[in-house]
Amino acid sequence: MTDHDTGRDDPAVPTLYDMYRDDPEGADKRLFGRIPNADRRGFLRGAGLATMTAMVGMAIPYHRTMPSGFIPMALAESEGAIEGKDGLSVLNDRPMNAETPPHLLDDAVTPTSRHFIRNNGIPPEDVDPDSWTLTIDGLVDEPMTLSIADLKERFEVVEENLTIECGGNGRAFFDPPASGNQWTYGAVACSRWTGVRLADVLKAAGVKDSVVYTAHYGADWHLSGDPDKLPISRGVPIEKAMNPHNLIAFAQNGEPIHPMNGAPLRLVVPGWPGSCSQKWLTRIQLRDQVHDGPKMTGTSYRVPNRPVAPGEDVPKEDFVIIEAMPVKSLITAPATGGETAERTIEVRGHAWAGDDSITKVEVSNDFGATWREASLDAPENPYAWQQWRAEASFPQAGYYEVWARATSDKGISQPHAIAWNPKGYLNNSMHRISVRVV
Ligand SMILES: Nc1nc2c(c(=O)[nH]1)N[C@H]1C(S)=C(S)[C@@H](COP(=O)(O)O)O[C@H]1N2
Ligand SMILES: [Mo]
Numbered sequence: 115m116t117d118h119d120t121g122r123d124d125p126a127v128p129t130l131y132d133m134y135r136d137d138p139e140g141a142d143k144r145l146f147g148r149i150p151n152a153d154r155r156g157f158l159r160g161a162g163l164a165t166m167t168a169m170v171g172m173a174i175p176y177h178r179t180m181p182s183g184f185i186p187m188a189l190a191e192s193e194g195a196i197e198g199k200d201g202l203s204v205l206n207d208r209p210m211n212a213e214t215p216p217h218l219l220d221d222a223v224t225p226t227s228r229h230f231i232r233n234n235g236i237p238p239e240d241v242d243p244d245s246w247t248l249t250i251d252g253l254v255d256e257p258m259t260l261s262i263a264d265l266k267e268r269f270e271v272v273e274e275n276l277t278i279e280c281g282g283n284g285r286a287f288f289d290p291p292a293s294g295n296q297w298t299y300g301a302v303a304c305s306r307w308t309g310v311r312l313a314d315v316l317k318a319a320g321v322k323d324s325v326v327y328t329a330h331y332g333a334d335w336h337l338s339g340d341p342d343k344l345p346i347s348r349g350v351p352i353e354k355a356m357n358p359h360n361l362i363a364f365a366q367n368g369e370p371i372h373p374m375n376g377a378p379l380r381l382v383v384p385g386w387p388g389s390c391s392q393k394w395l396t397r398i399q400l401r402d403q404v405h406d407g408p409k410m411t412g413t414s415y416r417v418p419n420r421p422v423a424p425g426e427d428v429p430k431e432d433f434v435i436i437e438a439m440p441v442k443s444l445i446t447a448p449a450t451g452g453e454t455a456e457r458t459i460e461v462r463g464h465a466w467a468g469d470d471s472i473t474k475v476e477v478s479n480d481f482g483a484t485w486r487e488a489s490l491d492a493p494e495n496p497y498a499w500q501q502w503r504a505e506a507s508f509p510q511a512g513y514y515e516v517w518a519r520a521t522s523d524k525g526i527s528q529p530h531a532i533a534w535n536p537k538g539y540l541n542n543s544m545h546r547i548s549v550r551v552v
Contacts, residue, residue, distance in 0.1 A: 199229075205296060205297065210231050223306050226375070229305050237335075248262075248379060249398075251398075253401065279303075280389070282538055294537065309363030332396060347407030376393025417433065422535065445462070446462060465500050475520045487504070490502045514551060516546070
């Protein structure tokens with residue numbers, strides 16, 4: 115198998131399963147050596163427990179007595195399910211990265227069980243919502259440290275459907291390929307989030323005039339286990355931070371946030387790369403310069419400042435930070451590859467466009483020669499993806515493709531071809547599905 119087939123970031127980073135099969139003792143050390151002074155009484159003490167529990171699909175009551183260098187049978191038999199998730203494809207288990215097949219994203223509000231997982235490091239263990247705190251500091255009049263109860267008490271609690279899409283969604287289709295998780299279509303979701311407005315909290319702290327950028331920090335661990343290293347810390351310009359639709363969220367679809375989606379507290383900064391939406395949020399610092407945390411600099415979440423040819427070697431200084439995500443649509447029904455005896459079927463899905471809204475979705479079933487306008491719903495609230503549906507008619511039996519393309523209120527629509535960039539970001543080319551009419 116090539117690296118492409120396994121869809122992993124880097125062949126040098128083995129999966130949990132590979133690690134235990136090839137070198138059980140070493141794997142144990144890598145998993146448990148990472149938290150200094152961890153009380154290590156058995157296999158599953160330490161940073162690996164959340165991942166292991168997630169992978170076997172349920173709690174492991176006797177984890178304290180599991181021998182070291184031991185791989186659970188459930189993992190030996192399969193790559194394992196993820197607790198509280200349903201039907202996701204695991205692209206990588208260290209860190210955990212899993213996407214949702216398009217036909218499982220059919221709901222207007224993405225159920226938590228189908229919300230993708232994009233981790234850059236190791237999620238925190240034994241998270242206690244009651245003692246969790248968020249610090250707002252840096253260039254503010256009054257630095258604050260707030261509990262989740264404080265947030266609920268001091269600020270208006272709001273609920274919104276907000277689209278989060280990973281900047282690398284669609285990377286799998288880059289040619290030449292781009293390294294990183296080989297996301298196809300499913301690193302996007304629109305759950306209903308409950309929280310307080312980021313802007314309200316920043317205003318309460320008093321944003322100094324010199325502030326230009328935020329810096330977000332979370333409680334997850336760097337893959338190396340080095341407590342002085344952060345897996346990711348990103349930020350946004352203060353103008354974006356003050357948008358009233360950014361939430362500091364403590365609930366997802368009316369329930370506590372899923373552990374892999376940032377429990378107990380996360381940022382949701384919709385419309386911009388998912389990486390701006392810090393999970394396991396502990397601190398927001400305001401700065402008088404652009405943030406320079408891990409995954410802010412170099413080529414991370416950055417694209418060339420001009421169109422480049424596929425495969426072109428672009429100098430680092432020509433990269434700019436990705437801001438709003440581009441206009442895009444997804445066909446969630448029917449599932450690709452299906453067969454139908456009907457001559458007319460309903461095709462449906464969602465469309466979204468960064469900071470903008472969608473004004474038109476069109477569907478073609480003749481390889482783009484003709485297009486039919488879909489009926490399109492208004493968004494539930496700004497930054498919620500919009501539902502559309504259209505009829506596709508097939509004159510005779512045979513192989514068809516259904517293509518969808520959305521247009522934003524800025525008049526921008528989706529391209530046929532990928533605008534290639536070295537790290538495989540922002541693929542918003544049209545979604546195509548195949549239909550066999552029998
Ligand atoms: N603390 C922390 N926050 C994070 C990440 C992370 O690895 N650690 N990943 C980011 C990225 S790259 C994305 S796309 C989104 C994904 O959110 P989800 O896993 O809840 O779908 O979380 C972002 N927030
Ligand atoms: Mo991401």
